[in-house]
Amino acid sequence: MKKKSYFCSLKTMQEGLVIRTTGNWYRVLVDSNIVECRLRGNYRLRGNKQTNPVAVGDHVLFAMEADGTGVIHEVCDRNNYIVRRATKLSKQTHVIAANIDLLCIVATLGLPRTSTGFIDRLLVTAEAYHIPACIVFNKCDLLVDDELCAMQNELSELYRSVGYPVLEVSALKGTGIDDLKTLIAGKTVLFSGHSGVGKSALLNAICPGLALKMGAISDWSLKGKHTTTFAEIHPVELSLSATQPLSYLIDTPGIKEFGMVDFTPQELSHFFPEMRAVLHDCYFANCTHRHEPHCAVKEAVEEGRISAERYRNYLSIIEDTVKPQ
Numbered sequence: 001m002k003k004k005s006y007f008c009s010l011k012t013m014q015e016g017l018v019i020r021t022t023g024n025w026y027r028v029l030v031d032s033n034i035v036e037c038r039l040r041g042n043y044r045l046r047g048n049k050q051t052n053p054v055a056v057g058d059h060v061l062f063a064m065e066a067d068g069t070g071v072i073h074e075v076c077d078r079n080n081y082i083v084r085r086a087t088k089l090s091k092q093t094h095v096i097a098a099n100i101d102l103l104c105i106v107a108t109l110g111l112p113r114t115s116t117g118f119i120d121r122l123l124v125t126a127e128a129y130h131i132p133a134c135i136v137f138n139k140c141d142l143l144v145d146d147e148l149c150a151m152q153n154e155l156s157e158l159y160r161s162v163g164y165p166v167l168e169v170s171a172l173k174g175t176g177i178d179d180l181k182t183l184i185a186g187k188t189v190l191f192s193g194h195s196g197v198g199k200s201a202l203l204n205a206i207c208p209g210l211a212l213k214m215g216a217i218s219d220w221s222l223k224g225k226h227t228t229t230f231a232e233i234h235p236v237e238l239s240l241s242a243t244q245p246l247s248y249l250i251d252t253p254g255i256k257e258f259g260m261v262d263f264t265p266q267e268l269s270h271f272f273p274e275m276r277a278v279l280h281d282c283y284f285a286n287c288t289h290r291h292e293p294h295c296a297v298k299e300a301v302e303e304g305r306i307s308a309e310r311y312r313n314y315l316s317i318i319e320d321t322v323k324p325q
């Protein structure tokens with residue numbers, strides 16, 4: 001269970017969910033009330049690797065002040081969290097969100113084009129942080145010719161075969177939104193994907209009352225401009241049934257990539273479920289599935305049991321991110 005504060009009388013403490021962070025203020029949801037909180041002055045960061053001590057999705061213990069604001073005394077232990085790096089080379093990380101039940105990767109075939117390399121990097125990150133993931137292909141209303149439809153079917157089939165739920169939806173037309181609601185019901189869901197794929201549009205389609213600002217086409221094609229500025233949790237009622245618990249939806253603004261965890265080459269294949277399933281058959285126990293003989297992963301790629309594209313992305317992630325040994 002949650003870790004209690006050692007510093008204050010438990011009687012004065014309340015537990016709440018952080019749904020928004022802006023500078024030094026944290027918006028905390030308690031039942032259906034909102035309390036604006038600050039952090040206890042002498043609060044110490046856990047280690048010095050993270051720039052923010054409190055992130056959306058955190059459960060916190062706080063005490064009310066006379067002026068109606070709160071002071072956070074303790075951040076409860078996290079089930080998981082996902083980070084990004086301040087810069088590519090930076091050692092410091094920023095926690096985007098904590099206690100995530102589902103990572104929803106929003107991708108599009110066109111306007112903009114999401115590469116499988118990008119999808120696979122997010123999937124690997126989700127595997128490494130123990131967060132279940134699904135892929136939502138948005139803008140399926142734009143699949144106007146046979147070639148695009150075939151490409152979409154192939155991609156959906158690829159990720160389903162690896163074991164991830166895949167949906168094809170259109171936020172614009174409302175297609176597939178009920179299936180998406182069923183998938184996210186009662187969960188804390190982090191929506192991620194390139195700017196312009198329609199994350200805000202999807203959240204609006206799920207819950208029109210949110211009225212999130214969406215980017216005009218020109219906003220995202222002129223790189224670097226982002227319409228959403230803070231990661232924020234939106235508690236929504238999906239009204240699928242009378243007893244449905246709330247879902248907590250997180251739009252990730254302006255985040256190009258998550259910080260990849262540091263892997264060794266031996267570890268990375270464990271984050272590809274289809275490789276994890278065969279790697280115990282490799283001749284070498286520490287096989288990196290590149291140049292080694294009698295490699296079960298390479299054999300599976302040659303025989304078409306593992307996608308050559310996923311394998312290429314695996315090699316590319318090794319090149320980019322794995323620490324030299």
Ligand SMILES: Nc1nc2c(ncn2[C@@H]2O[C@H](COP(=O)(O)OP(=O)(O)O)[C@@H](O)[C@H]2O)c(=O)[nH]1
Pocket residue numbers: 138139140141142169170171172173193194195196197198199200201202213214215216217220227
């Ligand atoms: N054709 C089409 N356009 C969409 C769809 N969803 C979003 N868009 C458009 O894509 C652009 C970016 O959407 P937005 O939600 O701001 O993307 P975000 O950056 O991922 O939050 C906007 O112009 C939306 O109107 C869709 O399903 N179909």
Ligand SMILES: [Mg+2]
Pocket residue numbers: 199200201213214215227228251253
């Ligand atoms: Mg947005």
Ligand SMILES: [Zn+2]
Pocket residue numbers: 279282283287288289290292294295296297298
């Ligand atoms: Zn191998």
